[in-house]
Amino acid sequence: MLQLATPPFLQLDRVSRLPPATGWLAWRRPSPAPILHAISLTLARHERVGLVGMSGCGKSTLLRTLLALEPTDAGAVYYEGERLRPGPLRRLRAFRRRVQYLPQDPAASLPPGQRVAALLSEPPARLRGERISEPQLRQLLARVELSPTLLTQQAGALSGGQAQRVALARALSVRPAFLLADEPVSSLDLPLREQMKQLLLHLAHEQQMGLLMVSHDISVLTGLCDRLLVMDAGRLIDDRPLAAVMRTPHHALTRRLLAAAPVLCTDPAAPVAIPPHPPFH
Numbered sequence: 001m002l003q004l005a006t007p008p009f010l011q012l013d014r015v016s017r018l019p020p021a022t023g024w025l026a027w028r029r030p031s032p033a034p035i036l037h038a039i040s041l042t043l044a045r046h047e048r049v050g051l052v053g054m055s056g057c058g059k060s061t062l063l064r065t066l067l068a069l070e071p072t073d074a075g076a077v078y079y080e081g082e083r084l085r086p087g088p089l090r091r092l093r094a095f096r097r098r099v100q101y102l103p104q105d106p107a108a109s110l111p112p113g114q115r116v117a118a119l120l121s122e123p124p125a126r127l128r129g130e131r132i133s134e135p136q137l138r139q140l141l142a143r144v145e146l147s148p149t150l151l152t153q154q155a156g157a158l159s160g161g162q163a164q165r166v167a168l169a170r171a172l173s174v175r176p177a178f179l180l181a182d183e184p185v186s187s188l189d190l191p192l193r194e195q196m197k198q199l200l201l202h203l204a205h206e207q208q209m210g211l212l213m214v215s216h217d218i219s220v221l222t223g224l225c226d227r228l229l230v231m232d233a234g235r236l237i238d239d240r241p242l243a244a245v246m247r248t249p250h251h252a253l254t255r256r257l258l259a260a261a262p263v264l265c266t267d268p269a270a271p272v273a274i275p276p277h278p279p280f281h
Helices: 059-066 089-098 116-128 134-143 148-152 160-172 190-207 242-247 252-260
Strands: 010-017 036-043 048-053 074-079 082-084 099-102 178-182 210-215 227-232 235-241
Touching (some): 010 059, 036 235, 048 059, 048 252, 089 099, 089 116, 099 160, 116 134, 116 148, 116 160, 134 148, 134 160, 160 190, 178 190, 190 210, 227 242, 227 252
Parallel strands (some): 048 210, 048 227, 099 178, 178 210
Antiparallel strands (some): 010 036, 010 074, 074 082
């Protein structure tokens, strides 16, 4: 009997996004350069993939398109073989349970007057119809290396590192299969950046969770991701194993990004050490 191939977990099929037209004379101006230009990409369920590129190259737009937060101007997005389009939560609830987002600026995404316990309780209630108990809330914070005493803290009183970990705990609260992370360590100093990197690797292994992590710094991705996508002006110009890209960069942009990385692992294929019992902060 013929076995049908399993469709990719997430897929972009020749997706293009154009900047919005502005002004009443916009129709008379030359067509602007696309933000995304005919991008095709597949992501497997358990992959850990890095996406690197200069600011303004379209990385965040690609993530928002994958999340069905923005429509495509051409091409299509697929989730397990089904066409994915922006729409109301009731239609996207199953997708939102399995694919979660970690923002670049968690402080801006967390309501400052809301307590951490309420922030962590909201996604399971909205997406799974589940009520989280206090022991479960404490366990969620422990998994992201935070003390349970923060449950009563307001989001506006959290430090940058604490806010990022609370945002991560919020994403994990629905037990996602895949995490899309938009430069989650860019605002952290180097020691906190390494701690967050170790934590993401630990959680990806623990939950068998896939990861697409955006960064402008290749050193953040070494040891964490197995595959590297390089983006330039709305196009994917490289898609290879991370170690291969670092050994033989094919493009001038990739060589510039490698030269600009503040710290690079001596062996790009070597994983980051996973702490068995991470400390509370």
